Amino acid sequence: MHRRDLLKASALLPFLTAGATAPPDWAGLRRGLSGTLVRPGDASYDQARRLFNPVYDAIRPGGVAYCASSADVARYVSFARTTGVPLTPRSGGHSYAGWSTGSGLVVDVSRMNTVAYRDGLATIGAGAKLMDVYTKLAAHGVSIPGGSCPTVGVAGLALGGGIGVVARKHGLTCDKLESVRIVTADGRVLDCDERHHDGLYWACRGGGGGNFGVVTSMTFRTHAARDVTVFFLHWPWARAAKAVKAWQSWAPTAPDELWSTLHLSREHTALDVSIGGLYLGGQAALERHLAPLTAKLGPPSSRVVRGVTYLRAMQIMAGGPAVRESFTAKSHIAYGRLGADGIAALVSHVARPGRHAVLLDAFGGAISRVSPGDTAFPHRRALFSVQYYQQGTSRSWLRGVHAAMRPELGDHAYVNYIDPDLTGWRSAYYGGNLDRLARVKSTYDPDRLFRLPQGI
Ligand SMILES: Cc1cc2nc3c(=O)[nH]c(=O)nc-3n(C[C@H](O)[C@H](O)[C@H](O)COP(=O)(O)OP(=O)(O)OC[C@H]3O[C@@H](n4cnc5c(N)ncnc54)[C@H](O)[C@@H]3O)c2cc1C
Numbered sequence: 001m002h003r004r005d006l007l008k009a010s011a012l013l014p015f016l017t018a019g020a021t022a023p024p025d026w027a028g029l030r031r032g033l034s035g036t037l038v039r040p041g042d043a044s045y046d047q048a049r050r051l052f053n054p055v056y057d058a059i060r061p062g063g064v065a066y067c068a069s070s071a072d073v074a075r076y077v078s079f080a081r082t083t084g085v086p087l088t089p090r091s092g093g094h095s096y097a098g099w100s101t102g103s104g105l106v107v108d109v110s111r112m113n114t115v116a117y118r119d120g121l122a123t124i125g126a127g128a129k130l131m132d133v134y135t136k137l138a139a140h141g142v143s144i145p146g147g148s149c150p151t152v153g154v155a156g157l158a159l160g161g162g163i164g165v166v167a168r169k170h171g172l173t174c175d176k177l178e179s180v181r182i183v184t185a186d187g188r189v190l191d192c193d194e195r196h197h198d199g200l201y202w203a204c205r206g207g208g209g210g211n212f213g214v215v216t217s218m219t220f221r222t223h224a225a226r227d228v229t230v231f232f233l234h235w236p237w238a239r240a241a242k243a244v245k246a247w248q249s250w251a252p253t254a255p256d257e258l259w260s261t262l263h264l265s266r267e268h269t270a271l272d273v274s275i276g277g278l279y280l281g282g283q284a285a286l287e288r289h290l291a292p293l294t295a296k297l298g299p300p301s302s303r304v305v306r307g308v309t310y311l312r313a314m315q316i317m318a319g320g321p322a323v324r325e326s327f328t329a330k331s332h333i334a335y336g337r338l339g340a341d342g343i344a345a346l347v348s349h350v351a352r353p354g355r356h357a358v359l360l361d362a363f364g365g366a367i368s369r370v371s372p373g374d375t376a377f378p379h380r381r382a383l384f385s386v387q388y389y390q391q392g393t394s395r396s397w398l399r400g401v402h403a404a405m406r407p408e409l410g411d412h413a414y415v416n417y418i419d420p421d422l423t424g425w426r427s428a429y430y431g432g433n434l435d436r437l438a439r440v441k442s443t444y445d446p447d448r449l450f451r452l453p454q455g456i
Pocket of ligand 1: 052089090093094095099100126146147152154156157160162213214216416452
């Protein structure tokens with residue numbers, strides 16, 4: 001091989017994988033598509049390649065394909081299969097590890113974002129953002145259980161589970177998934193439900209994004225969206241340990257209608273402990289449920305309890321428009337309550353200098369009434385999730401607090417808080433569901449077209 005040929009071939013190396021037969025014809029790829037392919041040098045390239053987290057702004061994909069239909073997606077999948085260009089699906093772009101971009105082709109479904117409602121079912125384009133889903137469904141007086149960030153994509157959320165503010169009453173997002181349309185590695189467009197491709201349907205409810213194909217549409221069962229009550233209570237930092245102890249006994253066993261989250265945070269020198277949440281009912285009944293908690297903790301230093309419409313509650317729980325800021329995160333899923341040592345370790349790590357937070361979200365209720373093997377999301381018997389969040393690009397505080405909590409919390413973690421430096425991630429994310437997930441993977445993607453560093 002001549003030196004020039006060698007150079008040409010090595011330029012292709014990042015794109016070529018075993019079994020690839022043809023060099024990528026990017027220009028040809030543009031023909032016959034209803035969506036848009038953005039390439040380096042195009043005016044919109046820098047915007048198109050960005051994820052939510054600026055930590056990944058330096059990554060430069062070979063192309064970002066905004067798909068308009070399942071047929072577009074199938075075309076890109078076959079391009080990746082025949083050329084060996086690595087393919088990465090993207091919906092809302094909120095992957096904690098930046099695994100919805102890469103050096104190859106990003107297949108973006110964000111323009112496939114329609115929300116159609118009929119007879120209690122919502123059929124939602126895979127790239128729809130959560131706040132758009134809530135807003136469009138509110139016009140029909142219904143909703144689906146989702147997460148709190150307004151710009152998270154519905155596909156990325158539901159594929160990994162979907163923890164949200166009505167989960168104790170209505171379940172995880174994936175629990176309401178009736179059927180899913182997905183483009184598999186062989187380019188087929190499959191409609192999966194209990195009776196068709198049931199293994200793949202099962203895997204799409206907690207198996208995690210980026211593993212089995214590109215989802216293009218999801219149909220969910222909806223629930224009625226009636227007025228609710230939201231609450232936010234703050235206590236002085238001196239009550240932090242007491243708050244953790246009281247909350248973890250109260251929150252996972254509260255009535256299903258009551259969901260809550262406990263936050264411990266440090267922002268420069270300011271330390272804060274708060275318990276907030278949402279009650280699917282009126283203010284007077286909520287006050288009765290809060291009474292045992294406030295009796296243990298003493299009167300809050302600040303207190304807001306307010307009746308609002310369901311949609312307004314989703315906007316409030318979102319905490320305003322999502323702002324792009326660099327962060328890193330790790331998680332635990334807690335199957336038991338923290339003992340005195342665990343609580344002391346948690347509180348003392350939050351008190352260390354920096355800008356970081358720990359967020360505990362209550363499980364129980366409808367989440368726990370599904371068996372661990374009924375969907376691919378295994379953590380049905382857990383009491384709450386624990387998310388460690390650090391602003392900026394460093395992971396040092398995260399690693400310290402995670403290691404300190406391991407003796408108490410073990411190794412369970414949530415795949416949607418995907419963690420690039422988690423060891424033992426297979427069992428941490430999937431528990432006893434790992435073997436079945438591996439079988440689904442080998443049935444639908446035997447050559448591993450869909451890969452990610454923590455891929456099944
Ligand atoms: C600010 C913020 C708030 C959050 N709040 C919550 C919350 O309240 N509850 C909760 O459960 N989680 C929450 N998360 C985590 C969130 O659920 C995950 O990050 C989720 O994977 C994001 O989905 P996405 O579509 O936005 O991300 P993306 O980065 O687009 O995708 C995430 C993963 O899924 C894959 N993927 C994306 N689209 C598809 C598709 N169409 N088909 C197949 N695979 C696909 C990607 O390749 C990637 O591996 C939050 C995240 C952030 C950043």
